[in-house]
């Protein structure tokens with residue numbers, strides 16, 4: 001029997017989703033955003049969740065065409081020590097984030113050591129700091145996923161970016177679409193919550209996005225993110241244009257209406273702190289990519305935007321949310337929400 005922890009979402013057909021994605025009627029879109037906000041408020045009240053972002057190695061074996069950190073790009077890279085990762089994690093937790101998002105490129109060094117140091121970091125964050133953790137290690141073996149799951153790692157984030165296989169092969173060069181999908185569904189079956197993501201503005205059609213939105217529901221992603229493509233210096237797509245944000249905002253609103261329970265990020269990585277309000281107004285319920293200033297850690301899509309200026313901090317976010325009549329959730333409130341998500345996922 002389905003447990004009514006969260007309201008049911010709208011069962012939108014592919015045609016209905018495509019209609020909204022093609023819509024250029026401001027009044028109709030505003031109604032969509034208003035409905036999305038109403039749905040979010042019915043689930044979360046005036047609370048918004050927050051994740052601290054710890055991008056601890058920018059080395060990667062892959063060559064994704066849209067990414068600044070792709071292996072072929074001749075850039076300065078870093079690999080932070082366990083102590084540095086724990087220090088920044090603690091600082092973020094003390095500031096008030098609800099979760100630590102441990103992000104990395106597919107760094108061969110970590111594959112060689114079978115993620116032992118990442119597991120040790122998780123032990124401290126989960127054990128000593130009593131804080132939930134998300135990992136984004138890319139595609140890893142089922143054996144390694146088992147080890148993360150055994151450590152009660154809360155989340156496994158692995159973004160397909162598009163579910164159009166042909167486009168995927170142009171974006172994620174020499175990577176397997178199926179292997180990537182299988183890794184996340186395996187992690188989900190092992191009890192981890194999963195985040196799926198898509199990138200808007202990489203040559204996809206509205207039909208592709210509609211397919212992605214439906215697939216995200218089918219695989220029971222508990223967190224769904226969309227980010228607008230940002231051209232990256234030195235990458236094969238550096239001369240592509242970033243799309244207008246209308247697409248990203250419409251996708252956020254559709255996700256919220258279709259899946260009221262999910263966490264939907266308003267990422268500070270795309271437009272910095274100035275992009276927060278619009279994303280929250282479209283139905284997002286989570287602020288991600290919070291990074292302490294002058295920490296030497298980077299973002300992904302906009303690797304340095306607003307970081308050292310202190311624009312990606314809890315203090316900055318709080319001011320904006322409070323102005324909107326919203327509040328940052330405490331860690332305890334987040335943990336309760338996560339518990340409900342887990343319980344709900346077992347029933348759908």
Ligand code: SF4
Nearest residue numbers: 060062064067070105
């Ligand atoms: S998107 Fe991720 S996997 Fe692809 S090149 Fe960038 S860091 Fe590596």
